[in-house]
Amino acid sequence: MPSRRRRRVGALAVAAAALVSGVAAAPTAATAAGHHGARHTVQPGESVQAAVDAAKPGDVVVLAPGTYRESVQITTSDITLRGAGPGTVIAPPADAERRRAEHACAKGGNGICVIGTKDARVSGVTIRSLTVSGFAKGGLWASHTDGLTVRQVTAEKNGTWGIGQEASTRAEFRDNVARGNKDAGIMLTNIVGQEAAAHDSLRSVVADNTLTDNRLGIMLKRIRNVSAQTNEISANCAGIFVVSDESRPGSGDITIRSNDIRENNKYCAKTPRLPAIQGSGIVLTGSDATEIRGNVVKGHHSTTLLAGGIILAESYVGATNTNNVIEHNTVTDNTAADLVDRGNGSGNTFARNECASSKPGGLC
Known part of the structure; x- marks a missing residue:
C-alpha cells in the first residue's frame, strides 16, 4: 500500500504541475475553443458560478490556484470543473447574507453541488483537482446524476459528509482525499431524509481514495x-x-x-x-x-x-x-x-x- 500511495502522489504532482502551467498561460476569463468544447478560465476574485452558468455541454471550466469564496451549483450535463490541484480551494463566502441569497446549493450549506431531477438527470459531469473545505453541510453533493466523475478532490472539515450523492447512477469517485468531516468521508445513498427501498447505483465505484x-x-x-x-x-x-x-x-x-x-x-x-x-x-x-x-x-x-x-x-x-x-x-x-x-x-x-x-x- 505505501508504494501505491507514493506512485499516486507522484502522478498527482506531475498532473498538478501541468495544470498550473496550462492555467498560467491562459488569459483571465478567456474562452478558447478546444477538442471537447470551450475552455472558461477563472482567476481568484472572479465568479466560478458565472463561468459554470456560461458553460455548455462539452465545455471545461478551469480554476487557477487560489481561494474562491462561494458555493458552485452545476445543472448542465457534460461539463468539467477542474482546478490546479489542492491549492485551488472552494470555501464558504464570508458574507452570510450573500450566501442565503444565492442558489439552493449555497442555501443548503454545501460547497459544490451537481443537481438534476428525477425526470431530468444531469449526466457526464467531471469535477477534479481541487479542494472544497469548511462548508456547514457537504463539501461536494450530487443528486439525480448519471456518470458523475470526481477525481483528485480534497474534501475536508465539512459539517456532514465530504463527498456524497443520492439517487444517482454510474458514478466514479477515485483518488480523492476526505478528512476531518463530521459525518462520512464519502457517502452514497438512495435519498436523504426519506425511508425508501435501496437505490440501484448501476455499478458506481469508490476506489483509491484516502479517508x-x-x-x-x-x-x-x-x-x-x-x-x-x-x-x-x-x-x-x-x-x-x-x-x-x-x-x-x-x-x-x-x-x-x-x-x-x-x-x-x-x-x-x-x-x-x-x-x-x-x-x-x-x-x-x-x-x-x-x-x-x-x-x-x-x-x-x-x-x-x-x-x-x-x-x-x-x-x-x-x-x-x-x-x-x-x-x-x-x-x-x-x-x-x-x-x-x-x-x-x-x-x-x-x-x-x-x-x-x-x-x-x-x-x-
Whole structure:
C-alpha cells in the first residue's frame, strides 16, 4: 500500500504541475475553443458560478490556484470543473447574507453541488483537482446524476459528509482525499431524509481514495450495486459502514475488495439511529449478497457494540444480514474480535480469512 500511495502522489504532482502551467498561460476569463468544447478560465476574485452558468455541454471550466469564496451549483450535463490541484480551494463566502441569497446549493450549506431531477438527470459531469473545505453541510453533493466523475478532490472539515450523492447512477469517485468531516468521508445513498427501498447505483465505484478522521470513512446507505475497492481508510470511528432499514430491497449486491482499513479508533457518540461507534473496521447492518474479499483490517480496539474487524449486526430497525460472503481477508489485532456476527441473519459465509478471534467462535 505505501508504494501505491507514493506512485499516486507522484502522478498527482506531475498532473498538478501541468495544470498550473496550462492555467498560467491562459488569459483571465478567456474562452478558447478546444477538442471537447470551450475552455472558461477563472482567476481568484472572479465568479466560478458565472463561468459554470456560461458553460455548455462539452465545455471545461478551469480554476487557477487560489481561494474562491462561494458555493458552485452545476445543472448542465457534460461539463468539467477542474482546478490546479489542492491549492485551488472552494470555501464558504464570508458574507452570510450573500450566501442565503444565492442558489439552493449555497442555501443548503454545501460547497459544490451537481443537481438534476428525477425526470431530468444531469449526466457526464467531471469535477477534479481541487479542494472544497469548511462548508456547514457537504463539501461536494450530487443528486439525480448519471456518470458523475470526481477525481483528485480534497474534501475536508465539512459539517456532514465530504463527498456524497443520492439517487444517482454510474458514478466514479477515485483518488480523492476526505478528512476531518463530521459525518462520512464519502457517502452514497438512495435519498436523504426519506425511508425508501435501496437505490440501484448501476455499478458506481469508490476506489483509491484516502479517508481519515471522519465519522465514517465510507457510508453505503440503502444502496445496491456499488463497489468500494483499494481505498486507504484510517483514524475514523468506523472504516466502511453499510446500512439498511425496513424497506425492501435493502442494501446489497456490494463489493468491498482490497481496501487497507487500519486503526479506526476515533470515538463518535451515539445518534438517534446508531450506537456510539469506535474501533470498527467493516460493518454490515442489514446487507444482502455483499462480498467482502481481500481486505486488510487491522488494529481496531473498543468496547462499543459494533467494535471489531469485520462486524455483521442487525440494523437499528432489525434488518438482518443475509447471504454475504466474507473471504480471503487479513483481519488481525482487533477487539472485541477480528470477525463478529451479532445478527440473526442467514446464509452468511466466512471462509479462508486470516484471523485469530471471532464472536461467536469458529468463524476463523
